Amino acid sequence: MVNGKEAWVEEFVLHRVGSDGLDNVFNDYSAVLKGDEEQAFLRKLFLRPFAQMAATSEFTHAVSLEYNVLHGLCLELQAGKELVEASLAIGKHLIAVSRHHNIKGGDLFIARLSGVSIGGPPFPAVGIYKFDEKEVYLESRVEGRQVAMRLNRGLGALKPNKACLVVFTPDAPTLFVLDDNEHTEYWHKDFIGHRPKRDHVNHTTDVLQLTRAFITEQLPQDVPIDKADQIDLMNRSVQYFKERTEFDRDEFVQEVFTDERVARSFERYGDVYEEERGVELEDRFEISTHAVKRQARVFKSVIKLDKNFHIYVHGDRNRIEQGMDADGRKFYKIYYDQEL
Numbered sequence: 001m002v003n004g005k006e007a008w009v010e011e012f013v014l015h016r017v018g019s020d021g022l023d024n025v026f027n028d029y030s031a032v033l034k035g036d037e038e039q040a041f042l043r044k045l046f047l048r049p050f051a052q053m054a055a056t057s058e059f060t061h062a063v064s065l066e067y068n069v070l071h072g073l074c075l076e077l078q079a080g081k082e083l084v085e086a087s088l089a090i091g092k093h094l095i096a097v098s099r100h101h102n103i104k105g106g107d108l109f110i111a112r113l114s115g116v117s118i119g120g121p122p123f124p125a126v127g128i129y130k131f132d133e134k135e136v137y138l139e140s141r142v143e144g145r146q147v148a149m150r151l152n153r154g155l156g157a158l159k160p161n162k163a164c165l166v167v168f169t170p171d172a173p174t175l176f177v178l179d180d181n182e183h184t185e186y187w188h189k190d191f192i193g194h195r196p197k198r199d200h201v202n203h204t205t206d207v208l209q210l211t212r213a214f215i216t217e218q219l220p221q222d223v224p225i226d227k228a229d230q231i232d233l234m235n236r237s238v239q240y241f242k243e244r245t246e247f248d249r250d251e252f253v254q255e256v257f258t259d260e261r262v263a264r265s266f267e268r269y270g271d272v273y274e275e276e277r278g279v280e281l282e283d284r285f286e287i288s289t290h291a292v293k294r295q296a297r298v299f300k301s302v303i304k305l306d307k308n309f310h311i312y313v314h315g316d317r318n319r320i321e322q323g324m325d326a327d328g329r330k331f332y333k334i335y336y337d338q339e340l
Contacts, residue, residue, distance in 0.1 A: 014108070112125075137156060
């Protein structure tokens with residue numbers, strides 16, 4: 001979702017977060033790399049990890065947003081505060097909230113970026129990245145009439161272990177949060193303090209996840225339905241989102257769940273789903289194409305038969321028939337126009 005092709009890394013600061021008795025090391029300068037090759041590398045390092053994300057967050061706090069430390073520091077950076085000073089405060093905030101956790105030492109980058117797009121116009125942003133490990137690479141160079149080689153350790157293809165990209169969108173900052181351990185409480189709750197953002201990206205994801213859970217888990221308990229009909233409903237659901245730019249719940253239910261029993265079951269399940277999952281499902285919203293692409297990958301359209309055959313269903317349900325022969329053997333009959 002994050003598009004960094006036209007982005008520019010204005011400057012960045014590197015600090016070292018210590019562990020196992022090692023001291024923290026804070027730099028008092030920022031680095032500025034303006035060459036095309038350097039910028040391409042920095043975009044890969046700082047923005048590519050977020051490229052496939054389809055979940056957005058926003059800052060929050062149990063009492064009041066003004067008490068969220070990172071939120072305040074990021075707003076100061078947006079207002080023009082000097083990066084080195086702000087990065088020191090960010091680093092010390094991270095160390096303070098992680099003091100009683102088994103935190104690994106590593107490199108901490110804080111970067112100021114511009115031209116970051118998340119499906120619309122470009123915005124300025126701040127990125128925070130923690131690398132716990134370095135990769136090993138082979139360096140070679142010509143020395144006289146010999147080619148010398150040596151192993152080094154550094155950063156290149158590795159993704160950060162933890163990262164937070166704060167994009168300064170007009171209404172409020174939009175966050176993208178990465179964590180190699182989804183349940184690292186100090187990172188999510190104490191350091192960042194974030195929750196899912198109520199925007200079209202998460203609205204799209206929530207409804208698609210609701211729909212998939214209903215068709216695969218709840219619907220078979222409510223009405224008799226075979227696997228081919230389940231797949232047909234999932235295909236029609238995804239197709240609805242792919243063909244439209246705006247979601248309308250009433251229209252969606254009428255077009256996808258044409259059987260009144262199924263439609264009523266979907267509405268009842270939606271109420272239960274909201275309460276159990278703690279989400280608020282919107283009746284109308286702009287559809288996020290990126291969220292649709294991500295969710296469509298988990299809408300499985302395959303019928304698995306014993307351990308012998310898989311039937312992939314992507315189209316007309318009327319071209320598949322299910323039955324049983326005189327000997328009790330189950331079968332599917334498939335109609336097609338051309339063998340490709």
